[in-house]
Amino acid sequence: MSGATGDPQWTNPLRDASDKRLPRIAGPCGLVIFGVTGDLSRKKLMPAIYDLANRGLLPPGFALTGFARRDWADQDFSQVVYDAVKQYARTPFRQNVWDRLAEGFRFVSGSFDDDDSFDRLEQTVRDLDRVRGTGGNHAFYLSIPPSAFPVVCKQLARSGLSAQDGDQWRRVVIEKPFGHDLKSARELNAIVNDVFPEDSVFRIDHYLGKETVQNVLAMRFANQLFEPIWNAHYIDQVQITMAEDIGLGGRAGYYDGIGAARDVIQNHLLQLLAFTAMEEPTSFSSNELRGEKIKVLNATKLVGPLDETTACGQYTGGWQGGELVRGLTEEEGFDPNSRTETYAAITCEIETRRWAGVPFYLRSGKRLGRRVTEIAVIFKRAPHLPFDATMTEELGQNAFVIRVQPDEGITMRFGSKVPGSQMEVRDVTMDFGYGTSFTEASPEAYERLILDVLLGEPSLFPVDEEVERSWEILDPVIERWASREDGPDRYPAGSWGPDSANAMLARTDRTWRRP
Amino acid sequence: MIVDLPSTTTSAVNKKLVRLREAGGVLALGRVLTLVIITDDGAAIEAAIEAANEASREHPCRVIVVARGHHEAAPRMDAQIRVGGDAGASDVIVLRGYGPLAVESASASMVMPLLLPDAPVVAWWPGEAPLVPSQDAVGQLAQRRITDALSAKNPLEAFEQRRTHHIAGDTDLVWTRLTSWRALLATALDAPPHEEVTAATVVGEEISPSTDLLAGWLAVRLGVTIERATAKTCHGLVSVRLERRSGPVELIRPDGKTGRLRQPGQPDRLVALARREVRDCLTEELRRLDPDEIYEAALGGVGQIVRADTPVAGPSLARS
Numbered sequence: 001m002s003g004a005t006g007d008p009q010w011t012n013p014l015r016d017a018s019d020k021r022l023p024r025i026a027g028p029c030g031l032v033i034f035g036v037t038g039d040l041s042r043k044k045l046m047p048a049i050y051d052l053a054n055r056g057l058l059p060p061g062f063a064l065t066g067f068a069r070r071d072w073a074d075q076d077f078s079q080v081v082y083d084a085v086k087q088y089a090r091t092p093f094r095q096n097v098w099d100r101l102a103e104g105f106r107f108v109s110g111s112f113d114d115d116d117s118f119d120r121l122e123q124t125v126r127d128l129d130r131v132r133g134t135g136g137n138h139a140f141y142l143s144i145p146p147s148a149f150p151v152v153c154k155q156l157a158r159s160g161l162s163a164q165d166g167d168q169w170r171r172v173v174i175e176k177p178f179g180h181d182l183k184s185a186r187e188l189n190a191i192v193n194d195v196f197p198e199d200s201v202f203r204i205d206h207y208l209g210k211e212t213v214q215n216v217l218a219m220r221f222a223n224q225l226f227e228p229i230w231n232a233h234y235i236d237q238v239q240i241t242m243a244e245d246i247g248l249g250g251r252a253g254y255y256d257g258i259g260a261a262r263d264v265i266q267n268h269l270l271q272l273l274a275f276t277a278m279e280e281p282t283s284f285s286s287n288e289l290r291g292e293k294i295k296v297l298n299a300t301k302l303v304g305p306l307d308e309t310t311a312c313g314q315y316t317g318g319w320q321g322g323e324l325v326r327g328l329t330e331e332e333g334f335d336p337n338s339r340t341e342t343y344a345a346i347t348c349e350i351e352t353r354r355w356a357g358v359p360f361y362l363r364s365g366k367r368l369g370r371r372v373t374e375i376a377v378i379f380k381r382a383p384h385l386p387f388d389a390t391m392t393e394e395l396g397q398n399a400f401v402i403r404v405q406p407d408e409g410i411t412m413r414f415g416s417k418v419p420g421s422q423m424e425v426r427d428v429t430m431d432f433g434y435g436t437s438f439t440e441a442s443p444e445a446y447e448r449l450i451l452d453v454l455l456g457e458p459s460l461f462p463v464d465e466e467v468e469r470s471w472e473i474l475d476p477v478i479e480r481w482a483s484r485e486d487g488p489d490r491y492p493a494g495s496w497g498p499d500s501a502n503a504m505l506a507r508t509d510r511t512w513r514r515p
Numbered sequence: 516m517i518v519d520l521p522s523t524t525t526s527a528v529n530k531k532l533v534r535l536r537e538a539g540g541v542l543a544l545g546r547v548l549t550l551v552i553i554t555d556d557g558a559a560i561e562a563a564i565e566a567a568n569e570a571s572r573e574h575p576c577r578v579i580v581v582a583r584g585h586h587e588a589a590p591r592m593d594a595q596i597r598v599g600g601d602a603g604a605s606d607v608i609v610l611r612g613y614g615p616l617a618v619e620s621a622s623a624s625m626v627m628p629l630l631l632p633d634a635p636v637v638a639w640w641p642g643e644a645p646l647v648p649s650q651d652a653v654g655q656l657a658q659r660r661i662t663d664a665l666s667a668k669n670p671l672e673a674f675e676q677r678r679t680h681h682i683a684g685d686t687d688l689v690w691t692r693l694t695s696w697r698a699l700l701a702t703a704l705d706a707p708p709h710e711e712v713t714a715a716t717v718v719g720e721e722i723s724p725s726t727d728l729l730a731g732w733l734a735v736r737l738g739v740t741i742e743r744a745t746a747k748t749c750h751g752l753v754s755v756r757l758e759r760r761s762g763p764v765e766l767i768r769p770d771g772k773t774g775r776l777r778q779p780g781q782p783d784r785l786v787a788l789a790r791r792e793v794r795d796c797l798t799e800e801l802r803r804l805d806p807d808e809i810y811e812a813a814l815g816g817v818g819q820i821v822r823a824d825t826p827v828a829g830p831s832l833a834r835s
Contacts, residue, residue, distance in 0.1 A: 010709040013736045014701040019809045021694050021799065025702045028784075053787070056695045059702065060776045061784030096772050097787040133781045135706065167707060 026454035028135030030063035035143035047088040048446035061133040063104035077107035118159040136168030182471040208460040209445030236380040243368040252333025260344035264364040286459040297469040303347040312488040313343030313498035315367040320494035339487040342366040367493040373404040409433035520594040525628040556582040563641045569794040571605035574801045580609040588613035623652035647680040663688040674724035683806035689724040691796040714758040731816030744823035
């Protein structure tokens with residue numbers, strides 16, 4: 001089951017399909033993190049590892065090795081992890097759990113192009129097998145800039161770290177961006193697949209680890225309520241939004257030249273689109289899920305002409321939410337003539353019988369009104385209203401909204417009678433929250449994903465085909481925007497995007513939802 | 516917010532709940548079940564409510580606490596409603612019955628009007644539980660009945676009662692406390708070599724229903740002789756040893772906090788394995804409301820274990 005081969009006829013007598021309490025603990029293994037001094041490591045990875053240990057899901061003797069250019073000893077690294085865990089962990093701190101986990105921390109100081117550091121890393125990993133009992137199973141988390149992938153992969157191959165040996169697995173975990181267009185994505189996949197077979201590659205799109213996103217499947221397929229109307233007969237449009245209110249100060253190195261479309265639409269939003277639009281799988285095995293996602297992505301096309309169906313923007317400085325903020329070209333590290341877009345909106349259509357004619361609007365931006373990610377399914381108006389026009393003047397369209405963050409849950413909007421002596425109908429919004437405002441109970445996305453890497457469970461990780469297909473969809477838009485003479489349209493920080501975005505929807509008599 | 520309603524009726528409580536909901540502007544409630552806690556009035560109530568509030572973060576629910584007051588008082592029902600910050604992700608209603616309302620059958624009549632419509636009901640006795648929970652008036656309202664043999668005055672006797680009177684839907688925290696042990700043992704057997712277990716020994720404190728139950732589970736799953744031995748100096752469940760041809764798999768925990776997993780050809784591995792708190796156990800119990808067949812089988816398996824006559828000295832983590 002958990003990556004163990006051996007006699008295929010053998011079943012574990014202590015496991016039973018009806019023993020639903022038994023959690024899946026990873027088998028003996030270790031994790032090596034490259035780029036361990038970065039923000040992601042500190043705020044997400046290290047706390048997730050502690051939380052997994054606290055929940056009893058990590059194997060006894062689990063080992064965590066950091067690799068970076070710092071001149072640290074094991075204890076210094078341990079202190080760094082301790083600080084990160086104390087500050088960002090989700091579950092309460094237990095000294096006992098910490099002590100056991102900390103016994104498995106190691107640090108290797110080195111740089112990517114230095115053969116000797118990788119040899120030392122290989123030695124450390126072998127020591128861990130001997131002393132901690134990690135069983136020869138190791139995952140390598142590459143939290144590094146994409147430019148470093150080729151050299152790190154080469155080193156992992158050269159030092160023998162990537163060698164799979166019988167029952168022992170070696171896996172690689174990579175974070176987005178997965179290239180910056182189709183061609184570079186294919187090259188990247190080729191580099192990684194040279195060293196690790198595809199089933200040992202785990203690409204992290206952390207949205208897939210979120211409870212709400214997994215709940216889209218439960219909501220759609222476990223209930224009779226929604227699936228019958230989940231199609232073009234009843235749905236008018238779908239708007240998928242990822243908005244942030246923060247700017248890009250200090251992130252020029254990563255963002256300048258990348259832009260909102262590559263940063264978010266290529267991965268998170270197209271994955272959300274796939275979940276919302278896919279056909280029902282016949283089971284929840286990873287093959288089935290993956291098959292359905294690829295099928296729907298294959299049917300997804302951009303709607304043209306791109307000048308009319310897309311919008312790109314860049315925020316300008318001003319007062320936002322009580323704070324004076326700078327425009328993008330004034331941010332530190334950004335080229336004053338930068339044409340990087342911080343707002344991107346595109347229109348897609350899915351050429352299947354279920355979705356023909358329903359536009360999918362995907363938008364993402366920085367320095368927008370507030371931080372929110374949601375999938376809004378907006379229904380057509382009722383074909384005939386027995387009320388006269390004045391009674392329903394205020395009535396809009398029914399909406400079913402999946403709130404991915406910050407306040408996880410579902411919103412339904414429907415018409416209801418306004419209390420009073422007249423029959424007047426207006427929209428009412430009902431919000432259902434998961435665990436209400438206490439999302440402490442739902443595990444963080446990274447906990448789920450790291451555990452799945454260690455268990456070898458591939459469902460929540462996009463495969464190379466999905467990544468390449470997503471680039472295929474997006475490439476024409478990026479090319480078109482790059483060839484614009486004036487660059488992106490400007491929008492004031494704190495608003496909901498440039499006017500061109502509103503015009504984009506107004507052409508089909510629609511408006512953006514204000515989330 | 517805490518609202519006290521002394522000397523009241525359930526009808527008044529219901530009206531108050533509706534008014535609080537309207538005043539608080541909370542129009543949509545995502546509740547998954549009603550948890551009924553039956554206990555004697557006193558200090559135990561707050562601990563039980565706190566555990567329930569913690570569990571409600573994962574399972575938003577309505578919590579009804581039935582606190583039995585003095586039997587020799589004039590008949591009266593006091594109620595207290597807690598919502599918002601004082602109630603976790605739930606609403607808590609504490610009902611105190613006095614005189615004739617302090618007996619079992621009256622408790623059910625107090626609880627019935629306050630159950631959430633069309634939602635499962637779970638009953639929990641944090642302290643002493645009735646002899647046959649499924650025949651208790653409140654137990655009959657519930658789909659799942661949670662007891663804790665370890666909190667009874669005589670744990671072994673309580674455990675015997677569970678075994679004798681078990682019915683589908685019953686569960687006990689002595690079983691929930693074993694989940695981490697069972698998961699570690701199952702995971703240890705997942706990896707090669709895939710050999711049969713030929714015998715096993717489970718060691719624990721003399722009075723430890725969890726130890727007996729773990730032995731019972733192993734007896735049923737493995738179909739081999741399971742020996743249950745007593746450790747003189749340790750608390751609770753202490754160690755499990757599974758004999759195999761290539762060598763034993765052992766999980767030992769002499770200090771009650773840290774477990775050591777020992778397998779042939781592998782270095783010893785330590786893991787945090789402290790006794791689970793009630794709140795974690797309760798959260799786990801509320802995750803699944805269908806009957807636990809594995810638990811039922813394990814209870815049956817307790818009859819097959821062999822008890823060792825002489826106590827053993829507790830194992831030490833230091834010795835290898």
